[in-house]
Amino acid sequence: MAEDQAGPDLSKGLSLADLPDGGKLVGHVGDEQVLVTRQGSDAFAVGAHCTHYHGPLVDGLIVDGAVRCPWHHACFDLRTGEAVRAPAFSPLDTWTIEQRDGKLFVREKRARPSVKPRAASGGPNRIVIVGGGAAGFAAAEMLRRQQYGGEIVMLSSDDAPPVDRPSLSKDYLAGSAPEEWVPLSPPSFYSDNSIDLRLRSAVAGVDVGAREVALAGGEKISFDRLLVATGAEPVRPSIPGANPSDVLVLRSLDDSRAIIERAKTARRAAVLGASFIGLEVAASLRARNIEVHIVAPEQRPMERILGPEFGDFIRALHEEHGAVFHLQTTASAIDGKQVRLSDGSVIEADLVVAGLGVRPRVGLAESAGLRVDRGVVVDAYLETSAPGVFAAGDIARWPDPHSDESIRVEHWVVAERQGQVAALNMLGGRERFSAAPFFWSQHYDIPINYVGHAERWDELTVERSIAGKDCLARFKREGRTLAVASIFRDLQSLEAEVRMERDEAR
Ligand SMILES: Cc1cc2nc3c(=O)[nH]c(=O)nc-3n(C[C@H](O)[C@H](O)[C@H](O)COP(=O)(O)OP(=O)(O)OC[C@H]3O[C@@H](n4cnc5c(N)ncnc54)[C@H](O)[C@@H]3O)c2cc1C
Ligand code: FES
Numbered sequence: 001m002a003e004d005q006a007g008p009d010l011s012k013g014l015s016l017a018d019l020p021d022g023g024k025l026v027g028h029v030g031d032e033q034v035l036v037t038r039q040g041s042d043a044f045a046v047g048a049h050c051t052h053y054h055g056p057l058v059d060g061l062i063v064d065g066a067v068r069c070p071w072h073h074a075c076f077d078l079r080t081g082e083a084v085r086a087p088a089f090s091p092l093d094t095w096t097i098e099q100r101d102g103k104l105f106v107r108e109k110r111a112r113p114s115v116k117p118r119a120a121s122g123g124p125n126r127i128v129i130v131g132g133g134a135a136g137f138a139a140a141e142m143l144r145r146q147q148y149g150g151e152i153v154m155l156s157s158d159d160a161p162p163v164d165r166p167s168l169s170k171d172y173l174a175g176s177a178p179e180e181w182v183p184l185s186p187p188s189f190y191s192d193n194s195i196d197l198r199l200r201s202a203v204a205g206v207d208v209g210a211r212e213v214a215l216a217g218g219e220k221i222s223f224d225r226l227l228v229a230t231g232a233e234p235v236r237p238s239i240p241g242a243n244p245s246d247v248l249v250l251r252s253l254d255d256s257r258a259i260i261e262r263a264k265t266a267r268r269a270a271v272l273g274a275s276f277i278g279l280e281v282a283a284s285l286r287a288r289n290i291e292v293h294i295v296a297p298e299q300r301p302m303e304r305i306l307g308p309e310f311g312d313f314i315r316a317l318h319e320e321h322g323a324v325f326h327l328q329t330t331a332s333a334i335d336g337k338q339v340r341l342s343d344g345s346v347i348e349a350d351l352v353v354a355g356l357g358v359r360p361r362v363g364l365a366e367s368a369g370l371r372v373d374r375g376v377v378v379d380a381y382l383e384t385s386a387p388g389v390f391a392a393g394d395i396a397r398w399p400d401p402h403s404d405e406s407i408r409v410e411h412w413v414v415a416e417r418q419g420q421v422a423a424l425n426m427l428g429g430r431e432r433f434s435a436a437p438f439f440w441s442q443h444y445d446i447p448i449n450y451v452g453h454a455e456r457w458d459e460l461t462v463e464r465s466i467a468g469k470d471c472l473a474r475f476k477r478e479g480r481t482l483a484v485a486s487i488f489r490d491l492q493s494l495e496a497e498v499r500m501e502r503d504e505a506r
Helices: 134-145 165-169 188-192 253-263 276-287 308-320 363-367 412-426 490-505
Strands: 024-029 032-039 042-047 061-063 066-068 075-077 083-085 094-100 103-109 126-130 151-155 195-198 203-207 212-215 220-222 225-228 232-234 268-272 291-296 324-327 331-335 338-341 346-348 351-354 358-360 389-391 396-400 405-407 438-443 446-452 459-465 470-477 480-487
Touching (some): 024 103, 061 490, 126 220, 134 412, 165 276, 225 412, 268 346, 276 291, 276 308, 291 338, 308 438, 389 412, 412 438, 470 490
Parallel strands (some): 126 225, 151 195, 268 351, 291 324
Antiparallel strands (some): 024 032, 061 066, 075 083, 094 103, 203 212, 232 358, 331 338, 438 446, 470 480
């Protein structure tokens, strides 16, 4: 039997006894895999795989009429198939269901409703988005999904249309994903949706009073609502000899291409920094059979975010794959192909990549007079100190209802979900940004998922075993779980997300 015909033929009928209330299973209709689930008297049939990276939705969690993906927590409405929360944007297919004689039959696939923009009436005439990244893309997509019929101008200083940035340090860099997979959507998406995407268009200033932005070339563009989503830029090492042409950083598609180009002839690489990006770059270079040395000041990689046990595990995992750590030391100078370390040792490397963290690009917001305090300060609706001007993504510091702190994070899914919420609020909605922060990171074949936000904790409990690659770690402060990190415990990770959201809703 072909893989896409696994499970029962749902068109021939499934006994209700085989699908109890709340249950879900995968079968097929023709050669398509379909997930069926019963929720009370209702039954639903939707595509079995997430439209983000094809995660198996049967392993996900059903909450309030929607299914959440086990891999990166995208969320789909069971009735309509709509991708209601990033990181997925495309809807699931849905099928009609007939219930008869104690059986459930999956019938024909429903046609997808086409979204036609309404004429802008009463709402903003023109929305300008500064930034062609995660938050900017998600906002533009949501504006059109909401049938916003006014103008959308998206200004990006990037050379490429919005890309799947996480892939730039993982599959694309490792050589296991072709470049066609990297754009967030095909080029026709922008023209089909009348999104005026202008690449290589750096915004030099925002005049909040006059409600216009000025491009570096001098052109001015007026706006009725503005979203600032300028992201972050990699920190470059400020040590002797660290010229940008010799020490590469990774943020854009061009950066990733440049590393791949050098990797074609490199034999040995030095990665400065044991951050998520640094470690993912190291793993991808190992996949290309390059000898990798990781240099970092901390005692254990990722200890500050995940604690010592995860730190030891991550180190061992990378060492198992041949990476060499130089910890509790830093690069002090680059001298041709030699990386000199502060402990006196020297690494010979023909490729050097710095993964030293990022700085939020807040300069534009600051010069526009928006309130900035370790990020652009926004309220629960993601509006800045200037009415009608919103901020989202890596630059935004928002009041997080889960930790009761004002936080700024650098996570892909958060940036996209903030873009979506900002879009709704730019159209006059009053939607709070209350999603529990989520990120994932991939090291070789091991995904680490993290929900919540814990900058400090006083208790760390681990269910199962981190070293056994099957665990759920809870980061608590004063008895309250602030964050959960997991390996191959996707359902519990989703349950933790729901608990955090419900606790907030109390
Ligand atoms: C290689 C890599 C891998 C990552 N992997 C993960 C991961 O696995 N999981 C995870 O949770 N997070 C990951 N992240 C982090 C994630 O990508 C970011 O949190 C996310 O992209 C932030 O979205 P953003 O929209 O705020 O900024 P960005 O996506 O960086 O977009 C900012 C945009 O603003 C534009 N811009 C900046 N200034 C101006 C200006 N003045 N005028 C016009 N345009 C401007 C930029 O050109 C860019 O298009 C990764 C990041 C990188 C670089
Ligand atoms: S595969 Fe489903 S959210 Fe990524």
